Amino acid sequence: MNWPHKDIIAVQDLTSAEIGLILDMASSFKEISRRDIKKVPTLRGKTVVLLFYEASTRTRLSFEIAAKRLSADTTALSASGSSFSKGETIMDAAYNVMAMSPDCIIIRYPYAGVPKKMAELLPCSVINAGDGYHEHPTQALLDMYSMKERFGRLEGLKVAIVGDIMHSRVARSNVYGLIKMGAQVVLVAPKTLLPPGVETWGADVMTEFDPVIPEVDAIMMLRVQKERLHERFYPDSREYSIFYGLNKRRVDMMKEGAVIMHPGPMNRGVEITYDAADSARSIILDQVENGVAIRMTLLYLSMGGSANVD
Amino acid sequence: MWIKGGTIFDPAGGTVQAGDIHIADGVISGVYPGGNNGKDGEIVDAQGLWVLPGLIDMHVHFRDPGYEYKEDIVSGSLAAAAGGVTTVVCMPNTDPVNDNPSVTRYIVEKARAKAAVRVLPAGALTKDLNGIELAEMGLMKAAGIVAVTDDGKTVENASMMRRAMEYAATFGLPVITHCQDKGLSAGGVMNESALSSRLGLAGIPSASEDIIISRDVLIAGYTGLPVHITHVSTRTGIDIIRQAKRDGIRVTCDVTPHHLLLTEDRVRGYDTKAKMYPPLRKEEDRRALIEGLTDGTVDCIATDHAPHAKDEKDLDFDLAPFGIIGLQTLLPAIMQVHRECGIDFMELLKRATVNPARILGIEGGVLTAGARADIVLFDPEVKWKFTEESILSKSKNSPFLGKEFKGRVVHTIVCGNSVYRI
Numbered sequence: 001m002n003w004p005h006k007d008i009i010a011v012q013d014l015t016s017a018e019i020g021l022i023l024d025m026a027s028s029f030k031e032i033s034r035r036d037i038k039k040v041p042t043l044r045g046k047t048v049v050l051l052f053y054e055a056s057t058r059t060r061l062s063f064e065i066a067a068k069r070l071s072a073d074t075t076a077l078s079a080s081g082s083s084f085s086k087g088e089t090i091m092d093a094a095y096n097v098m099a100m101s102p103d104c105i106i107i108r109y110p111y112a113g114v115p116k117k118m119a120e121l122l123p124c125s126v127i128n129a130g131d132g133y134h135e136h137p138t139q140a141l142l143d144m145y146s147m148k149e150r151f152g153r154l155e156g157l158k159v160a161i162v163g164d165i166m167h168s169r170v171a172r173s174n175v176y177g178l179i180k181m182g183a184q185v186v187l188v189a190p191k192t193l194l195p196p197g198v199e200t201w202g203a204d205v206m207t208e209f210d211p212v213i214p215e216v217d218a219i220m221m222l223r224v225q226k227e228r229l230h231e232r233f234y235p236d237s238r239e240y241s242i243f244y245g246l247n248k249r250r251v252d253m254m255k256e257g258a259v260i261m262h263p264g265p266m267n268r269g270v271e272i273t274y275d276a277a278d279s280a281r282s283i284i285l286d287q288v289e290n291g292v293a294i295r296m297t298l299l300y301l302s303m304g305g306s307a308n309v310d
Numbered sequence: 311m312w313i314k315g316g317t318i319f320d321p322a323g324g325t326v327q328a329g330d331i332h333i334a335d336g337v338i339s340g341v342y343p344g345g346n347n348g349k350d351g352e353i354v355d356a357q358g359l360w361v362l363p364g365l366i367d368m369h370v371h372f373r374d375p376g377y378e379y380k381e382d383i384v385s386g387s388l389a390a391a392a393g394g395v396t397t398v399v400c401m402p403n404t405d406p407v408n409d410n411p412s413v414t415r416y417i418v419e420k421a422r423a424k425a426a427v428r429v430l431p432a433g434a435l436t437k438d439l440n441g442i443e444l445a446e447m448g449l450m451k452a453a454g455i456v457a458v459t460d461d462g463k464t465v466e467n468a469s470m471m472r473r474a475m476e477y478a479a480t481f482g483l484p485v486i487t488h489c490q491d492k493g494l495s496a497g498g499v500m501n502e503s504a505l506s507s508r509l510g511l512a513g514i515p516s517a518s519e520d521i522i523i524s525r526d527v528l529i530a531g532y533t534g535l536p537v538h539i540t541h542v543s544t545r546t547g548i549d550i551i552r553q554a555k556r557d558g559i560r561v562t563c564d565v566t567p568h569h570l571l572l573t574e575d576r577v578r579g580y581d582t583k584a585k586m587y588p589p590l591r592k593e594e595d596r597r598a599l600i601e602g603l604t605d606g607t608v609d610c611i612a613t614d615h616a617p618h619a620k621d622e623k624d625l626d627f628d629l630a631p632f633g634i635i636g637l638q639t640l641l642p643a644i645m646q647v648h649r650e651c652g653i654d655f656m657e658l659l660k661r662a663t664v665n666p667a668r669i670l671g672i673e674g675g676v677l678t679a680g681a682r683a684d685i686v687l688f689d690p691e692v693k694w695k696f697t698e699e700s701i702l703s704k705s706k707n708s709p710f711l712g713k714e715f716k717g718r719v720v721h722t723i724v725c726g727n728s729v730y731r732i
Contacts, residue, residue: 012508089621089624089625090626091624109626110628111626111627111628111629112509112510112511112580112627112628113509113510113511113580113626113627114580114626116579116580117580131510132510132511132628133507133510133511133512134509134510134511135510169510172507172508172510195507196502196503196504196506196507196513196515197503197504197505197506197507197508198504198507200504
C-alpha cells in the first residue's frame with residue numbers, strides 16, 4: 001500500500017484500512033523508544049516545525065520526541081513567543097515558515113478548519129495537532145492503539161466517552177475512528193454538553209453514567225474545561241463530579257478487564273478521582289507512551305515513507 | 311432618448327408587452343406598445359432584451375462614512391448600477407453611526423453629488439445603535455432618511471423596541487428589524503446543526519432568529535403598528551410571518567438571494583465567503599423561503615450587500631466578519647429562482663421594485679408615462695461567469711465567484727442618464 005496522504009488533518013478523512021495500517025506500523029516504532037539508543041536515521045535531513053497556538057504539554061512534547069527519535073530537526077514556536085501576539089494572521093505565519101522549507105508543519109490552533117486550509121495551500125506535510133472543536137486525529141489514533149494493544153482488537157469493543165462532548169475534538173476524532181474500526185461508542189454527558197446533531201454520529205448517547213459502566217470495555221474520561229464554567233453548562237464541580245465523575249464506586253462497577261483512559265490533562269477530584277486515575281485499570285500513561293509511537297508513524301508516513309517498513 | 315424594441319415589464323400594472331419607451335427630462339414621457347416612429351435623441355436598441363424598472367434594494371451597507379476601504383457611496387452605487395439596482399437603502403452602521411441629521415446630510419449630499427444611483431439612508435433606531443436611547447428620527451427624516459433600523463444590533467429590550475416602533479410611526483418611518491437573540495446566538499459562526507458539530511464550528515440556532523421574529527410580530531400586533539423583518543432565513547420564521555399576515559398584523563419581510571440559492575453545505579470548506587448573518591441554513595429552510603415567495607408571505611428580495619476587505623475575510627472562519635456582497639448578482643439570482651422554482655418572473659420582479667417602494671413610501675418600480683426614468687435592460691439568455699474582474703465593489707467577498715449565471719444586466723439608466731452599460 002502506498003500512503004496516499006500528504007497531510008493528517010482529520011480521522012474523518014481516513015479509511016479503516018489506513019487506520020489499521022497506522023496502528024500496525026506503530027508497534028515497530030514503539031519498539032524504538034524502548035531501546036537503549038532511541039534513535040533511527042529515518043528522517044535525517046528533514047525539518048519539522050511545530051506551531052502551537054494553544055497551550056499543550058503532552059502533545060507538543062510527544063511530537064517533538066517522536067521527530068527527534070527519527071532524526072528529524074525540530075523547531076517549536078508557540079503563540080506567546082511569536083508574531084501571532086503582534087496580530088500576524090496564521091496564513092501569513094504559515095507562508096513565512098514555508099519560505100524556510102520545512103518538510104512538515106505540525107499545527108495546533110484554537111479555531112476549526114485552519115490546518116485543513118494550510119494543508120491545501122502549502123506544499124509541505126501538515127499534521128493537525130488539534131483545531132478548535134473539530135478534530136485531534138493523533139490523539140484518537142493513540143487512543144485506538146492503546147485499546148487495541150490491551151484487547152488485541154477494536155472490532156466489537158464497547159467504549160464510553162464521558163464529559164464535555166460538545167467542545168471536545170478528542171471525542172469527535174475517537175467517535176469517527178472507533179466506529180470505522182467496528183467498535184461501539186456510547187457518549188455520556190448532560191444534555192448541555194452534547195453537540196447538536198450528535199445523534200447522527202453513529203454512537204449511542206446517554207445522560208446517565210451508572211448504567212453504562214458495567215457494559216463497556218473502556219471508559220474515556222474527558223477533561224472538564226474549567227474555563228467554561230462561567231458559561232453555565234452545569235451548576236458546579238461538585239454536582240458534575242457526583243453525576244459524571246469517575247470515582248472508586250464507579251470503578252468497582254466496571255467489568256473485568258475494562259480500562260480507564262484520559263487524554264489529559266486531568267482535573268483530579270473533578271472528572272476523575274485519585275483512586276480511579278491511579279487504579280490498576282488505568283492505561284493513562286500507556287496512552288502517553290503510545291502517543292510517541294503513533295506520531296513517529298505519522299511523521300514517517302506523511303514525509304514520504306513507504307508503508308512497507310518491513 | 312428612445313428605448314426601442316424591448317419586452318417591457320411593468321410590475322405596477324402587471325403588464326408585459328413589446329414596445330418603445332420615450333424618455334425626456336429624466337422621466338418617462340411615453341410608453342408605446344407595438345412601437346413608435348420617434349427618432350429624437352439617443353436610440354437604444356433593446357431587441358431581444360427585457361426592459362425593467364430599476365430595482366430597489368432595501369438593504370445594503372455602503373460603509374460610508376468610516377469604512378471607505380470596504381466600500382463607499384461611489385463604488386457601492388457603481389456596483390448597484392451594474393446590478394440594475396437604481397435605488398438602495400443603506401444601513402446606518404457606519405462610523406459615525408447614522409443616528410443624527412449631520413450624518414444623514416453627509417450621505418444625502420455625497421450621494422446627490424457623486425452616486426450613480428439613488429442612495430437613500432436608513433437612520434438608526436437608537437443612538438449609536440445602543441438599544442437604550444431613541445435616535446433623532448424626526449430630524450433625520452427631515453434630512454432624508456426613509457426608514458429606521460438598528461440592523462445587526464437587534465434591540466434587546468422589548469419595551470425599547472415597542473417605543474421605537476411607536477416613535478417611528480409618529481414620523482411615518484418604516485421600522486426594519488434584524489432578528490437575532492444575542493444570548494442564544496452568542497459565539498455562533500454558522501447555522502447550528504449536525505454539520506456545525508462535524509466542522510467544529512459554534513452554531514447559531516434557528517430559534518435565535520425565530521424568537522425575535524415572534525417578539526417583533528407580537529409587538530406589531532399588539533400596537534397595530536407596521537414592522538418589516540429583514541433577511542428572514544428560517545422555515546419557522548416564514549411560518550410565523552405567514553400566520554401573522556393572516557391575522558391581519560402589519561408585518562412585511564424580505565429574503566436575500568443567497569438564502570434562496572445556497573444552504574449551510576456551502577460552509578464545508580471553511581470558506582469565509584459563505585459566512586454571513588443570518589447564516590446559510592438547511593435545505594428545508596431554503597425551500598420554505600421559496601414557498602414564502604410563491605404564496606406571497608415574502609414581500610421583498612434584498613441583498614444585504616455587506617462588503618468586507620480581503621484581509622478581513624481571509625481570517626480563520628471563526629474570526630472573519632459576517633457578510634457578503636450581492637448587488638451585481640441580484641437579478642441573475644432572481645432569474646435562477648424564476649427558472650428553477652417556476653415562479654413567474656413578474657412576481658419576483660415586484661419583490662425588488664413596487665413592493666419595497668410601497669413599504670418605504672418611495673417612488674419607483676413603475677414603467678408608465680410620468681414615472682422616473684430608472685430603467686434596466688436585461689439580457690435573459692446570455693450566459694456569463696461572475697469573476698473578481700466583473701465586480702465594481704471595492705470588496706470581492708461573494709460566494710458566487712466563479713459561478714456561471716444565465717441573464718445579465720446590459721444597460722442601466724437612472725433619471726434618463728446611462729450609468730452603466732456593457
